[in-house]
Ligand code: HEM
C-alpha cells in the first residue's frame with residue numbers, strides 16, 4: 001500500500017472526524033449566534049418553495065440510502081432474503097430518484113441564488129465554496145450510481161462499506177477501499193471534504209434539526225435568571241473587564 | 242388556583258392617540274436602527290380603517306396565525322400541528338415576503354450635489370436597501386396613514402370586509418382613529434408554540450416574550466405563528482427578532498421607550514396577576530365572542546388575601562404584589578372594564594389592551610350638528626351608530642358589540658359627567674349609573690385617564706427575585722466579550738450577538754469616519770443621539 005493510499009483511506013477519515021466533531025464543539029462554544037439556516041425566504045419564496053423541499057427531502061432519502069448501504073453488512077440483508085441483485089436494483093431506483101431530486105433541487109436553488117439580486121448579495125464566499133463541494137459530492141455520488149447501472153455493476157458493499165465500518169472500530173480496511181472503482185473513491189473523498197466542511201459553513205444548520213420539538217410542551221417558560229447572557233450577566237470585577 | 246403568575250401588561254387609551262408616530266420612531270431608534278431590520282417596526286401605528294402592517298395581517302385565512310380549535314375542540318396552531326410544521330420546515334409555505342411589509346429604501350442624496358447643471362431641480366432618487374437597486378416606492382409601513390389612498394385602500398381592510406358591504410367609506414361619513422401596536426406579550430403565545438428550537442420563551446417573572454438569539458436557528462416558524470405579525474426575520478443575521486417590551490428598562494423600573502415618549506401620554510403599564518393553570522382552558526372556550534370574558538376570568542384580584550397567599554406560594558415577591566394592587570392596567574381592565582383586548586379571536590390571550598375610541602361617536606354627533614358631550618345624545622348614538630361600534634367590536638371583542646358598547650358608555654358617562662363639573666353644574670349621579678358606575682368611580686376613572694402622572698401611569702416593580710446582576714444594555718455596554726470591533730469568524734452575523742448599543746456605536750463611528758459619506762451632511766434619521774457626527778453643525782469659520 002503506497003503512502004498516498006494510506007493517507008487517503010487511513011488518515012483522512014480520522015482527520016475528517018476530528019474536524020467535524022471538534023468543529024461542532026468549537027462552533028457551539030464560540031458561535032451559537034451564527035448557527036442558523038440564514039434563510040433567504042424573506043427575499044424570494046416562489047423558487048425556494050419548490051427547490052428547497054425537493055433538495056432536502058431528496059437528500060434525506062439519499063442519507064437514508066447511505067446509512068443502509070454503508071452500515072448494514074451485506075450478510076445481514078442476505079440473511080433476510082434480500083439478495084444482491086434485488087438490493088442493487090432497489091438501491092438504484094430509490095437512490096437514483098432521490099439523487100436526481102437532490103441534484104435538481106440544488107440546481108434550482110443555485111439558479112435562484114445567482115439570479116435573485118438580494119439572495120445573491122447575501123451569498124458569502126464561504127457559501128460559494130460550500131456549494132462547489134456540495135454539488136461535486138452530489139454529482140460524483142449520482143455518477144457512481146448511474147455508471148454502475150449502465151456499465152459494470154460494482155458491489156460497493158464488498159469494498160467501501162467494510163472500510164467505512166472499519167473506520168468506526170479503529171480498523172480502517174484500506175485494502176478493501178483500494179479495490180473500489182475510481183468513481184467511488186472520488187465520491188468518498190469529496191464526501192469526506194463535505195463532512196469536514198459542515199461545522200465551518202452554513203451547513204451546520206443540519207445539526208440543529210429540531211427533533212425535540214415533537215416532544216416538548218407548546219409554551220416555553222424560562223426564568224430571567226436562567227436566561228443567562230440573554231438578560232443578565234454575573235457582575236465582573238473591574239480588572240476583569 | 243395553584244400557580245399564580247405575574248405579567249407586566251400595557252393599556253393604550255386610543256382616544257388620545259394623535260397618530261404622531263413618535264413611539265414608532267423612538268422605538269426604531271432604540272431597537273431596530275440596524276441593517277437587516279430596516280423594515281422592522283416593533284411599534285407601529287396604523288390608521289383604522291386601513292390595511293395595517295404588514296399588509297392585511299389580520300386576515301388569518303391567508304396568514305394562518307394564532308390558534309384555532311380542531312375537530313375535537315382542542316387548541317392547535319392554525320398553521321397546523323407539530324408534524325405539519327416539521328414537514329414544511331424547508332420552505333415555510335405561509336410567510337409574508339418583504340413586499341408584504343414593504344421594501345425598505347434610502348435616497349441617493351449624492352445626486353443632489355453631483356447632478357449636472359440642468360433646468361430641473363435635481364432629486365434624490367430612492368434606492369432599495371434590500372437589493373441596492375433604484376426602485377419605485379409603492380408601499381410603506383403606514384402608506385394609508387390618515388386614510389391616505391382613500392376608499393380603495395381602506396376597503397381592503399380585513400375588518401371592514403368582515404363587517405360586510407354596508408360599511409361606507411365615503412369621506413363625508415368616514416370615521417378614523419389610530420391603532421398603535423406592539424407585541425402583545427400574550428399569555429398563550431403562538432410564536433413560542435411555533436418555534437421548533439424552543440428559542441422563543443415567556444419569562445416566568447414578568448411574562449415578557451423574548452427570542453434567545455443564541456438558540457434561534459432561523460426556522461422562521463414564529464413569523465407565521467404570530468397572528469399580529471410581531472415577530473420579524475432579521476435578513477442579515479438569519480434570526481428572529483421581536484419587541485422586547487424594553488426589558489432592560491422595565492427591569493429597573495423604567496417604562497418602555499414607546500410609553501416614555503408617547504406624546505399623548507396614553508400608555509399605561511402595570512402588573513396583572515393571572516392563574517397560569519387555566520390559560521389553555523381559557524384559550525379553548527368554543528365561542529370566539531366568549532374569549533374576552535374567558536380572559537377576564539384568568540385575572541386575579543391582588544387585594545384578595547387568598548390570591549395574595551397563592552401568589553406568595555408561587556414565588557411572587559411582595560413588592561410585585563403591592564405593585565399589582567396599584568396597577569393602573571388592572572383598574573382599566575377589571576375595575577372600570579373600559580380596556581379591551583385586540584383580536585381575542587386569535588386565541589393567544591394578548592396582554593396589550595385598548596380603551597376603545599369614543600371619538601368616532603362624538604364626531605358623528607358633532608358632524609350632524611348635535612351636542613357631542615350630552616349624555617343622552619352619546620348614549621343614543623352608541624346604540625344607533627352601527628358602523629363604528631361594529632368595527633370596534635370586530636377589533637376588540639370578536640364581533641360582540643355588547644362589551645364595546647358598555648366600554649363606550651362608560652367613556653361617554655365620564656365625558657358628560659365631567660362637563661357638568663367643568664361648567665359648574667350640579668353633578669348628575671344618574672349619568673354614571675346608566676353606565677354602571679358610581680359618581681366616584683367616574684371621577685377616579687377620569688383622573689386615571691386624563692390626569693394621571695408618570696408614577697401613576699407606570700407602576701413597575703423593580704426587584705426581581707433572581708440574583709442581582711448588571712443589566713446588559715445599561716452602563717458601559719461596550720465591555721462585552723471580544724470588545725468593540727469584534728466580528729465572528731463567519732462575517733458580521735456570527736460570533737456572540739453584539740448588544741444593540743454596540744452596533745449603534747459602530748455605525749455612528751463609521752458614519753463619522755467614513756470618507757464615502759458626504760462630509761458636510763448627516764442623515765439625522767440614522768443618528769442615534771450619541772456623539773456629534775461631523776457635518777451635523779456647520780464648520781466654525783476660524784479666522
Ligand atoms: C434535517 C435537517 C435539515 C433541516 C431541518 C434543514 C432546513 C433548512 C432550512 C430551513 C433552510 C433555509 C431555506 C430558506 O428559507 O432559505 C435550509 C437551507 C439549506 N440547506 Fe438545509 N436543512 C437540513 C439539512 C441539510 C443538509 C444535511 C444539507 C446539506 C448537506 C443542507 C443544505 C442546505 C443548503 C445548501 C441550504 C441553502 C439553500 C439555499 O438557499 O440556496 N441542509 N435548510
Ligand code: SF4
Nearest residue numbers: 424425427431432467
Ligand atoms: S403578539 Fe407577541 S407574544 Fe403574541 S404571538 Fe405575537 S409575537 Fe408572540
Ligand code: SF4
Nearest residue numbers: 258261262264503505
Ligand atoms: S406617541 Fe403616543 S400619541 Fe403619538 S402615535 Fe404613538 S401612541 Fe399615538
